[in-house]
Amino acid sequence: MYHQTRRYRNHHLLSTSFSQFSVKMRTGRHKNSRTRVMHNQPKTKTSEDKQREKLEASRKRAVEYLDIRKQALEMRDKNEFSEEALKVTQRVLNMTSECYTIWNYRKKIIVQLEEISPSTRGQLHEGELSWTQQLLAAHHKSYNVWYHRQWITKRMENMDWAREIKLCNAALDRDQRNFHCWSYRRYVANTFSVPVEDELRFTMSKIEQNFSNYSAWHQRSLLLQKIYASDPHSLLAVLGEELELVQNAFYTSPEDQSAWFYHRWLVGMCKKYNDAEKFRSIVEEELEKVTELAEEEPNSKWPLLTTVFLLQELNTEKDELIQKIDKLKAIDPTHQNYYEYLRTKAN
Amino acid sequence: MDAALPTSFHTIVMGTGLVESLVSAALSRIGKTVLHLDKKNQYGGPDGSYALNDLVELLQEQQSLVLDLSVCDGKETIPAPGLPFLTNIEADEIPQLPGNVDGKFPQSLSRKFCIDISPKLVWANSPFVHTLVRSGVSRYLEFKCFHSCNMYLDGVQEVPCSKGGVFKNKLLGLKEKRGLMKFLTSIMQPTEQDTQTLQEFQEKPFLEFLQSQQLSANVIKFILYSIVNEENDQEKATTVNTADAMARLKLFTSSIGRYGSTPYLVPLYGSGELPQAYCRLSAVYGAIFVLARTTQSLEILDNKCVSIETETEKISCEHLVGSWEHLPNFVKPDSPIFKVSRAIIVSDVPLLPLDHDTPNDLVALSIPPNTFGNTCNISVQQLTDSVGVAAPSFYLIHFTTPSTSPTAKEDLQGSVEGLFQHLSSRVNPEEGKAGIIWRSYFNILDPEIQADTPTNVHVVSRPFFSLTYDQAMKKAEEIFHKLCPEEEFIPKVPNPEDIIFEVGPEKEEEKTEVEGEVEGEETKPQGNEKQENEAKQEQETETKKEETDEKEGL
Numbered sequence: 001m002y003h004q005t006r007r008y009r010n011h012h013l014l015s016t017s018f019s020q021f022s023v024k025m026r027t028g029r030h031k032n033s034r035t036r037v038m039h040n041q042p043k044t045k046t047s048e049d050k051q052r053e054k055l056e057a058s059r060k061r062a063v064e065y066l067d068i069r070k071q072a073l074e075m076r077d078k079n080e081f082s083e084e085a086l087k088v089t090q091r092v093l094n095m096t097s098e099c100y101t102i103w104n105y106r107k108k109i110i111v112q113l114e115e116i117s118p119s120t121r122g123q124l125h126e127g128e129l130s131w132t133q134q135l136l137a138a139h140h141k142s143y144n145v146w147y148h149r150q151w152i153t154k155r156m157e158n159m160d161w162a163r164e165i166k167l168c169n170a171a172l173d174r175d176q177r178n179f180h181c182w183s184y185r186r187y188v189a190n191t192f193s194v195p196v197e198d199e200l201r202f203t204m205s206k207i208e209q210n211f212s213n214y215s216a217w218h219q220r221s222l223l224l225q226k227i228y229a230s231d232p233h234s235l236l237a238v239l240g241e242e243l244e245l246v247q248n249a250f251y252t253s254p255e256d257q258s259a260w261f262y263h264r265w266l267v268g269m270c271k272k273y274n275d276a277e278k279f280r281s282i283v284e285e286e287l288e289k290v291t292e293l294a295e296e297e298p299n300s301k302w303p304l305l306t307t308v309f310l311l312q313e314l315n316t317e318k319d320e321l322i323q324k325i326d327k328l329k330a331i332d333p334t335h336q337n338y339y340e341y342l343r344t345k346a347n
Numbered sequence: 348m349d350a351a352l353p354t355s356f357h358t359i360v361m362g363t364g365l366v367e368s369l370v371s372a373a374l375s376r377i378g379k380t381v382l383h384l385d386k387k388n389q390y391g392g393p394d395g396s397y398a399l400n401d402l403v404e405l406l407q408e409q410q411s412l413v414l415d416l417s418v419c420d421g422k423e424t425i426p427a428p429g430l431p432f433l434t435n436i437e438a439d440e441i442p443q444l445p446g447n448v449d450g451k452f453p454q455s456l457s458r459k460f461c462i463d464i465s466p467k468l469v470w471a472n473s474p475f476v477h478t479l480v481r482s483g484v485s486r487y488l489e490f491k492c493f494h495s496c497n498m499y500l501d502g503v504q505e506v507p508c509s510k511g512g513v514f515k516n517k518l519l520g521l522k523e524k525r526g527l528m529k530f531l532t533s534i535m536q537p538t539e540q541d542t543q544t545l546q547e548f549q550e551k552p553f554l555e556f557l558q559s560q561q562l563s564a565n566v567i568k569f570i571l572y573s574i575v576n577e578e579n580d581q582e583k584a585t586t587v588n589t590a591d592a593m594a595r596l597k598l599f600t601s602s603i604g605r606y607g608s609t610p611y612l613v614p615l616y617g618s619g620e621l622p623q624a625y626c627r628l629s630a631v632y633g634a635i636f637v638l639a640r641t642t643q644s645l646e647i648l649d650n651k652c653v654s655i656e657t658e659t660e661k662i663s664c665e666h667l668v669g670s671w672e673h674l675p676n677f678v679k680p681d682s683p684i685f686k687v688s689r690a691i692i693v694s695d696v697p698l699l700p701l702d703h704d705t706p707n708d709l710v711a712l713s714i715p716p717n718t719f720g721n722t723c724n725i726s727v728q729q730l731t732d733s734v735g736v737a738a739p740s741f742y743l744i745h746f747t748t749p750s751t752s753p754t755a756k757e758d759l760q761g762s763v764e765g766l767f768q769h770l771s772s773r774v775n776p777e778e779g780k781a782g783i784i785w786r787s788y789f790n791i792l793d794p795e796i797q798a799d800t801p802t803n804v805h806v807v808s809r810p811f812f813s814l815t816y817d818q819a820m821k822k823a824e825e826i827f828h829k830l831c832p833e834e835e836f837i838p839k840v841p842n843p844e845d846i847i848f849e850v851g852p853e854k855e856e857e858k859t860e861v862e863g864e865v866e867g868e869e870t871k872p873q874g875n876e877k878q879e880n881e882a883k884q885e886q887e888t889e890t891k892k893e894e895t896d897e898k899e900g901l
Contacts, residue, residue, distance in 0.1 A: 201704065205705055208515050209511060209608075209705070211510070247521060248514050248521065249514055251521040251522075252510055252525070252528055253514075253528065289521070296525060
């Protein structure tokens, strides 16, 4: 009978200005208060009011923080390694995740607590994991938090690496080039033998999402090396596919340096695993494609620079190289010195 | 609970469709007294969203009404039961499912669906969205972004609309990709040369312009039918002029990346939430809402409507705004009636195979003219439980196109079957994947309105095909400015944290807070005659709150 209602649940929300979608409860709204109204517009605070409020709030926080930190340091000086100490360090670290002295103290407490009651080790570690997860939601680029998590996972007995990967996925959705997260992901993959193919597929999905993702390309290069370390022959076919993929990337967006760097690495790999003749023919093919692009985009530095690298591999005439390098200097004056260096090398 | 209503209002609004709700919110916001009625007990009307069984009931009810235009006599009595707004309805029998009761869908399944009658596309950078955000109404709503935009070209192809899309596309060659990217960049960041070229082509057909940009045939098809989203037939598509098409194209490219990688948003729980959200804004500022109230007649004096008479009371007003479904007596009987063809499919097989790494269930698709014998471009949307409009593992697929054949089925059957033929490989009855579970075809009507309606009566009809909400908003703004020429249409809402509160002695009537649901836009209207309204308002807002409380067990 009644119309469909909205459900006030916290669905996956989009970022930026729509993120205040979920209906908020009115806090501090006294039932008997009312707004002052003029011309149907409620009276709002001025910017001085707001600044004053902000200053007050931050002063209060500073006082609170110094107090709690003093408390923690006093406990440390007394060598206290109790649950209470753990709680106090948590309060400090919730206010700022970057006080590494307190992080160290916390690690010492955890080591002690593990020894004192080994039966609750698992619980303790779980607690740490869930708390660091909360911290990461707020400070997703904190060295200390990521490292603490890593330290905990090393000490755990039944490590669920799938959960860690899921956490990395979430963090990378938020910032695709978060190197802390990529490093952590590599740590997890290496330590707990995550299937490499899954990881490769993940990099592909990240590249498809946004091929400007240098970190994803980089990860891909590391993984390919890992997969084919023992089987360089199969690598050759894969390199061909990768070259096609990266061509799509730089044809779509020639100014995007990530694809060009990956391309350079691929050419290097081709050189390493191919005989000289096969390599030469690969370079010539690539040169054709890149030159075509350079012609279409005469003011783009990357096609031209890559042409220079490829020509160097082919041991071309010095004059042709110099001509191109000079052109680079003209279109990209910021990197003049580098091109000068290339020029002298060519001579 | 039938409290007595106040006997006079500045405006009475009849119908809770989107245009009417926008007008109601705009008037209420600037302090005018508004009485907002609807003869049904649901919000939205043709702009609403319905549960499965409710939709089936609606279709049956509409089928029982007669499109008899002789009732459009411009007189004071409002004909009842009125005219249908849906015709040529053809719906499947309810399939045999476990839990069917009385030949209806099982209630637990039915209520998980929120099926739109007129779904459209919410463009992220459109004026409609800007108004949502500016007015604060966006805070009553939740949206998601479509996961992909596609076009049917020998199979479902993803439209290369963003950098990532161009990169992933397997159909276009390297040079085609470069050409498309250059074209898109010249739209977003035109150089002097670009602006000059564009000037030359302003009045010329868009197709000529595209061809001059050295784009391949496939790319041109993508642009015409998915990006610019030309609903028209192929002939019209080639003659649309560059200026109009470019405006669309700019909207498309500037909408990408605002909230996600596609330019379209989809409201959670159906597009019926949009008029409801504006009704909420209206109520917060003091409008009174009464559902399931039929108006029987108007009182017209000196070519002005001075009051209306419902079953229970007589209420006077200075202005009257109503949808044509509520005021069928003012419909123009001898004019052609505009029609939109629709198909609604409930399927258990998705249009695109599901990807477990990245969600891809919210799909927008266009079927260009002459793909399955269709005259016009068809806009298709696949919606799922991720936006709360379908049961899990079911897919709600909407087809919309301007009518060119006498019935919707003739317009759309070929495409529906063609599309599902294409995914027949995934249909497997043994695994319980039947493909189409239930389908219905219908036409949505929108007639023209008589020219000589009373001067203070504004009848809303939408005789235009539009896949966006901007036209509707423009119409609402037009009506609002006829009523209040000097006022701002839905002004910006102040940040609630900035509002200064004074604690002081209160009169009971001044509280109009809808607790816990809405943030402080409660500006108190000035003037004494409002005091009596406040108490009634609180009652009405309580009713509204009851109606919007969560259903148990969901």
